[in-house]
Amino acid sequence: MPESASTYSPQVDALYFYLSGVTVFFTLLISIVLIFFVVKYRRRSLYEIPRPIAGSHKLETLWSVVPFLIAMSMFAWGAQIYFHQYRSPKNADEIYVVAKQWMWKIQHSTGQREINELHVPVGRKIKLIMTSEDTIHDFFVPAFRMKADVLPGRYTTQWFEATKPGTYHLFCAEYCGMNHSGMIGSVIVMQPTDFDNWLSGNASQQAPSVAGQQLYESLGCVSCHGARGEGGRGPSLVGIFGRKVFLTNGQTLTADESYIRESIENPQARLVSGFGPIMPTFQGQVSPEQLIQLMAFMKSLQVTGPQSPSPATTVAPPAAAETSRAPTPSAAAPTPR
Amino acid sequence: MQAPETFETPAAERVNYLNAQYGLKSWLLTKDHKRIGLLYLGSISFFFLIGGLYAMFIRLELLTPQGDFLSSATYNKVFTQHGIIMVFFFLIPSIPATLGNFLVPLMIGAKDLAFPRINLLSWYIYLLGGIITIYALLAGGIDTGWTFYVPYSTTFSNSYVIATGAGIFISGFSSILTGLNFIVTIHTMRAPGMTWFRMPLFIWAHYATSLIMILGTPVIAITILLLAFERLAHVGIFDPANGGDPVLFQHLFWFYSHPAVYIMVLPGMGIISELIANFSRKNIFGYSFVAFSSLAIAVFGFLVWGHHMFVSGQSVYAGMVFSFLSFAVAIPSAVKVFNWTATLYRGSISYDTPMLYALGFIGLFTIGGMTGLFLATLGVNVHTTDTYFVVAHFHYVMVGGTLLAYMGGLHYWWPKITGRMYPEGWGRFSALVVFVGFNLTFLPQFIAGYLGMPRRYHAYPPEFQVFNVLSSAGASILGVGLLIPLIYLIWSMRYGRRAEANPWHLPGLEWRTPSPPPTENFLVTPLVTWEAYEFAPPEELRVIGVFKEDESLENADAVIDGRPT
Numbered sequence: 038m039p040e041s042a043s044t045y046s047p048q049v050d051a052l053y054f055y056l057s058g059v060t061v062f063f064t065l066l067i068s069i070v071l072i073f074f075v076v077k078y079r080r081r082s083l084y085e086i087p088r089p090i091a092g093s094h095k096l097e098t099l100w101s102v103v104p105f106l107i108a109m110s111m112f113a114w115g116a117q118i119y120f121h122q123y124r125s126p127k128n129a130d131e132i133y134v135v136a137k138q139w140m141w142k143i144q145h146s147t148g149q150r151e152i153n154e155l156h157v158p159v160g161r162k163i164k165l166i167m168t169s170e171d172t173i174h175d176f177f178v179p180a181f182r183m184k185a186d187v188l189p190g191r192y193t194t195q196w197f198e199a200t201k202p203g204t205y206h207l208f209c210a211e212y213c214g215m216n217h218s219g220m221i222g223s224v225i226v227m228q229p230t231d232f233d234n235w236l237s238g239n240a241s242q243q244a245p246s247v248a249g250q251q252l253y254e255s256l257g258c259v260s261c262h263g264a265r266g267e268g269g270r271g272p273s274l275v276g277i278f279g280r281k282v283f284l285t286n287g288q289t290l291t292a293d294e295s296y297i298r299e300s301i302e303n304p305q306a307r308l309v310s311g312f313g314p315i316m317p318t319f320q321g322q323v324s325p326e327q328l329i330q331l332m333a334f335m336k337s338l339q340v341t342g343p344q345s346p347s348p349a350t351t352v353a354p355p356a357a358a359e360t361s362r363a364p365t366p367s368a369a370a371p372t373p374r
Numbered sequence: 375m376q377a378p379e380t381f382e383t384p385a386a387e388r389v390n391y392l393n394a395q396y397g398l399k400s401w402l403l404t405k406d407h408k409r410i411g412l413l414y415l416g417s418i419s420f421f422f423l424i425g426g427l428y429a430m431f432i433r434l435e436l437l438t439p440q441g442d443f444l445s446s447a448t449y450n451k452v453f454t455q456h457g458i459i460m461v462f463f464f465l466i467p468s469i470p471a472t473l474g475n476f477l478v479p480l481m482i483g484a485k486d487l488a489f490p491r492i493n494l495l496s497w498y499i500y501l502l503g504g505i506i507t508i509y510a511l512l513a514g515g516i517d518t519g520w521t522f523y524v525p526y527s528t529t530f531s532n533s534y535v536i537a538t539g540a541g542i543f544i545s546g547f548s549s550i551l552t553g554l555n556f557i558v559t560i561h562t563m564r565a566p567g568m569t570w571f572r573m574p575l576f577i578w579a580h581y582a583t584s585l586i587m588i589l590g591t592p593v594i595a596i597t598i599l600l601l602a603f604e605r606l607a608h609v610g611i612f613d614p615a616n617g618g619d620p621v622l623f624q625h626l627f628w629f630y631s632h633p634a635v636y637i638m639v640l641p642g643m644g645i646i647s648e649l650i651a652n653f654s655r656k657n658i659f660g661y662s663f664v665a666f667s668s669l670a671i672a673v674f675g676f677l678v679w680g681h682h683m684f685v686s687g688q689s690v691y692a693g694m695v696f697s698f699l700s701f702a703v704a705i706p707s708a709v710k711v712f713n714w715t716a717t718l719y720r721g722s723i724s725y726d727t728p729m730l731y732a733l734g735f736i737g738l739f740t741i742g743g744m745t746g747l748f749l750a751t752l753g754v755n756v757h758t759t760d761t762y763f764v765v766a767h768f769h770y771v772m773v774g775g776t777l778l779a780y781m782g783g784l785h786y787w788w789p790k791i792t793g794r795m796y797p798e799g800w801g802r803f804s805a806l807v808v809f810v811g812f813n814l815t816f817l818p819q820f821i822a823g824y825l826g827m828p829r830r831y832h833a834y835p836p837e838f839q840v841f842n843v844l845s846s847a848g849a850s851i852l853g854v855g856l857l858i859p860l861i862y863l864i865w866s867m868r869y870g871r872r873a874e875a876n877p878w879h880l881p882g883l884e885w886r887t888p889s890p891p892p893t894e895n896f897l898v899t900p901l902v903t904w905e906a907y908e909f910a911p912p913e914e915l916r917v918i919g920v921f922k923e924d925e926s927l928e929n930a931d932a933v934i935d936g937r938p939t
Contacts, residue, residue: 039825049757053824056754060744067715067740071733074718075725078654083879085655085722086909092660092713100712101705108701111751116694118753123690138530172526173620175685175760179826182757186686188621189525190614193687206835210760210828212519214530215446218831303617 042201042226043181048118050182055114059107122183125196129164131336132157133245133329136167136174136187138213139220142326146333147236148244153222155207157199158232164196166294168325175211178224184210189325192294199226249334252327256319266338271316272309275338283310297335298328390793390890405490406893411476412791413497418472419860421463421504428456430853433846441833449832450517451533457520462542463504465776466634469641470587471500471552473783474580476791478556480884480891481574483565483900488558496551503545510537519830521631524612524623528604536605539598546591549637553587556580565883567902574882574906575651575664579644582668586633586640586675594630597623621686628679636675638772640668642735642779643710649732649782650714652880654721657907660713667706674703684755693752700750707743711736726878727801731782734809738774742767745820762841763823766816774812781808781859788863789873793890796866800858807855814848881908 041047078087132155135142143151157163167176169189176195177184180203185195209220227235253259258271266274272282277292285308290296299306301323304316323331391408401409431452435443444452475493479486487493510516516538518527527535560581564573601623603609610616612623651658658664680688680696714736723729745767748754758764788796822841827834834842876885881904887896 049753052751052753053748053757056748056751060741060747063744064737064740067711068737070715071718071736074715074721075723075733078718078721078723080655080722080724087655087720087722089657089909090659090720091657092663092716096716097660097663097709097713101709104708105701105705108704108747111747112698112701115751115753115755116697119684119693119756120690120752122753122756172530173523177760177826177828179757184685184756184759188614188687190620191687206826208826208828208831212450212523212526212830214526215450215517217450218441218446218828218833221835 040180040201040203040205041182042199042203042205043178043183044198044200045118045122046180046182046200048121052111052114052118056111059111122195125164125194126162129162129196131164131166131333133326133333134165134167134176134187135170135326135329136176136209136220137170138172139209139216141176141207141209141220141222144245144326144329145236146245148247149236153207155222155224156232156235157224157226158229159199159202159226160229162196162198164194166192166194166329168192168294168329170325172213173211174209174213174220177208177210178205179208180205181224186211190298192298194294199224202226202228202231245330245333246337247334248327249330249332249337252323252331253334256322261316266335270312272312274335277335278332284308285310285312294332297332301328301331388888389892390888391893392793392890394893403494405486405494407479407487407490407493408476408791408891408893408895410493410497411472411474414467414471414475414500417497417501417504418464418468421459422468424508425456425459425464426853426856428452428459429849432456433849435832436834436842437846439834439836439839439842444832446832447517450519450830451515453830454516454519455511458507458516458538458542460772461520461634461638462545463500463507465638465772466549467500467545467552468638468776468780469645469783470556470580470583470637471496471548473645473780473787474556474583474641475552477787477884478559478577478580479563480790480887480895481577481882482560482563482568483883483896483902484559484563485894485896487555488563489555492551493555496548496555499551500545500548503541503543503548505541506544507538507541510534510541513537521627522598522601522623523627524601524604524618524620525614528601529613529615536602539602543595543598546595549587550591553584553591556584557588560584565900565902568883569902571662571665572902572904572906573665574644575647575658575661575668576641576644578665579640579647579668582672583637583640583644585669585672586637590630590633590637590676593626594634597626597630600626621683621688624683624686625679628682629676632679632682633672633675635768635771636671638776640671642776643668643707645779645783645786646714646732646735647710648882649728649786650717650736651907652786652878652882653726653729653732654718654723655909656717656721657905657909658713659716659719660709661906664710664713667710670706671703674699674706678703681750681755682759684752685759697750697752697755701747704743704747704750707739711740711743725802726785727796727798727805728782728786730802730805730809731778731785734805735775735778735782738770738778738809738812742770742774745770757826758823760829761823762819762827762829765829766819766823769816769819774816778808778812781805784863785859786878787884788866789877790884790889790891792867792870793873794866794868794870795873795877796859796870797862800862804855804858804862807851807858809855811848811851811853811855815845815852816848818842818844818848882906 038050041050131146133144141153143155165176167187168191169187171189174187175184176187181197183195183197185193187193203226205224207222207224209217213220261269261271262274263269280292281289282292283289302320303318305314308314391406401413404410431444435449441449514534516533516535518531518535560577600611604611604613608616610618612618612620614620647658647664678696678700680692681700684693748758749764749767785796785801818841822838827838873889875888883900886900
């Protein structure tokens with residue numbers, strides 16, 4: 038067994054033991070029966086012809102149904118673990134990961150940057166928000182039993198809660214070119230107090246949300262989305278993450294990192310209902326890391342007091358949007374995508 | 375007691391497909407499916423040797439944790455080319471294009487395949503694809519991994535992606551044509567009395583394989599074309615920098631490449647059904663289930679591609695559906711294993727080389743299949759995918775499965791193909807060496823993988839070294855085990871004992887014609903009045919219509935009568 042250092046590892050290991058048990062059982066069963074038959078029914082005379090046996094539907098049903106039930110138990114157990122792993126908890130600390138050939142760039146929400154190292158405290162839920170600058174990579178920490186592809190132009194997430202202080206391997210698990218096997222690092226799990234010391238020892242750097250605010254101002258987002266993201270000619274950005282967004286084409290979606298990135302790089306792709314196609318594209322002007330900073334800034338925006346809910350805020354769907362979401366093809370919803 | 379079988383070899387000098395014509399031209403322009411099968415045998419053996427050479431470099435490099443034998447760039451090319459050569463130029467054509475080509479007409483009592491010229495064309499297409507690929511390897515090679523994942527392959531790799539892709543694209547057509555030929559032949563050219571449910575299971579397996587070849591191969595062709603467009607013209611299909619979607623490529627790629635696994639393993643299962651039934655002189659337990667399970671695998675095989683992508687960022691719910699379907703497709707394979715085992719019950723089991731390979735196949739395929747369940751299980755897949763666990767798993771299926779079946783089949787039909795016996799002692803010995811070497815190579819990789827060693831790593835942390843040393847040691851044994859047959863099979867073509875028409879005393883149609891068969895396969899169109907694997911009592915087995923008008927039957931009778939009882 039590899040080292041086990043996250044809340045998730047024992048769950049995976051338990052299932053792995055179950056699978057190994059079943060595998061060993063069936064492999065032994067088949068081998069023993071096979072060897073027994075091969076020895077017992079060996080050919081004793083060149084001319085012997087055994088009596089034919091057609092088969093048995095009863096037996097065949099038995100050995101279809103029993104493996105199927107066993108397989109279903111594996112499926113259900115595995116799906117349950119996977120589902121749990123892929124639903125990030127709400128209260129997790131967010132850490133940003135940017136992968137590139139051939140290094141891991143990591144930034145904590147408090148501003149600390151690291152390369153090929155990730156310091157995390159024991160017992161706290163950590164959510165990684167990951168993207169790549171070039172090709173596909175994969176963030177793999179065997180001791181945590183977790184792995185997820187890191188894609189260019191997209192944000193993938195995974196979360197963990199470390200349980201044991203120590204230094205663990207971080208591997209890139211998706212082949213990414215010449216120095217793929219050098220794209221490794223370590224995850225350093227520390228006691229919370231040590232971690233806090235480590236944080237304050239590296240505190241000089243700017244938090245991504247602060248950097249994001251500067252970008253927000255310098256790129257001119259302010260003029261349409263408002264100084265504090267309250268909205269105006271453009272939709273409000275306050276509390277945007279996880280919110281339902283109603284689009285001009287009648288569809289709805291839940292805003293996430295990928296949607297925000299798309300709306301910055303290709304604003305016309307999925308317009309928020311009630312707004313015109315006036316936003317210019319920022320493709321090529323914002324690096325993946327800056328995108329992350331902008332998002333960190335958006336996440337830091339607080340809902341302050343009673344807002345004046347212009348139609349812009351789109352929190353409450355107009356009735357029309359409700360109906361056009363019905364599965365019947367409604368002519369009321371043109372889809373200019 | 376009377377001899378169980380019918381006739382002995384008629385005069386060895388009789389005209390057969392090998393000595394009917396001589397000269398290079400008679401081979402290069404042949405329309406005889408048997409000669410084309412041999413052309414394929416030669417060419418895929420050549421590609422297997424190249425692929426094996428690359429495997430040797432991989433194992434040498436991984437002996438030590440540091441990347442000290444090859445440079446990273448070279449290592450990446452070596453494992454990529456090992457995969458591409460082995461998958462596209464050995465495993466996919468291996469059984470269908472050689473043994474299938476040779477035996478499909480013989481086993482259903484046909485004179486040839488339905489389209490002999492297309493059959494020859496398919497070999498030339500395969501060769502052209504192969505030559506272009508070899509050119510790409512010599513010109514500088516390719517380093518994308520055999521999976522060609524984008525955007526690495528479209529944007530970042532500086533290697534010969536398009537040339538290699540062209541080679542694979544072209545050789546795909548040979549696959550399609552072979553599949554087409556088999557399907558038409560099996561539908562229209564069965565001998566009188568050879569009903570669908572009298573067909574040997576080898577034929578059922580090839581029928582199912584052909585369906586996949588025809589339906590699946592165009593998808594990889596399209597995928598390679600799109601990849602080439604994007605690489606040449608920067609069309610935004612896959613690379614997000616141009617507005618494409620890299621995960622789309624993975625969907626397209628695996629939509630073919632997962633069914634391709636069944637192109638590789640289904641014909642192998644067909645061979646195993648033949649070997650298990652014939653070398654235990656029993657009809658297969660649950661014939662119709664084994665026959666239909668091949669078709670079921672062919673159909674369901676198209677619905678499980680997403681299990682290669684559980685960590686790729688595809689939706690969690692898609693992952694669940696693909697996981698469920700992957701478990702479903704495992705069941706027909708499991709039932710085959712149980713049915714093969716049950717076939718042995720109360721049989722008359724011989725320990726000839728082909729049977730040793732078949733028994734080895736059952737053991738290794740069981741492990742390969744069961745470890746597939748680990749990977750179908752979502753929670754465990756997340757940890758094990760992209761590690762050596764996956765490498766071990768698919769080698770158990772492709773080497774432990776397909777290659778062992780291929781070796782077993784080659785030995786089994788060798789007397790029919792060449793008219794000579796291979797040396798039995800060496801055969802058994804090398805089968806054993808292959809089995810031991812194989813397990814020593816790939817069992818440690820399961821452990822290394824679960825411990826977290828990622829695949830495609832040129833250098834690795836030192837704690838994994840012990841597993842890699844074991845693996846490399848096993849690979850040398852495996853290599854020796856495969857070299858021995860190469861030597862004695864070639865040797866036996868000239869010096870082997872002459873084979874009778876039916877050296878194994880079996881009822882199948884291919885054994886009711888001389889070894890090697892005449893160009894037209896059968897002297898008289900056979901009439902099939904028996905079920906598959908019907909081992910009639912010895913006295914009835916003597917009555918065979920095939921040679922009625924042949925003079926040599928007199929000799930044959932004499933030989934049988936003269937046999938010790």
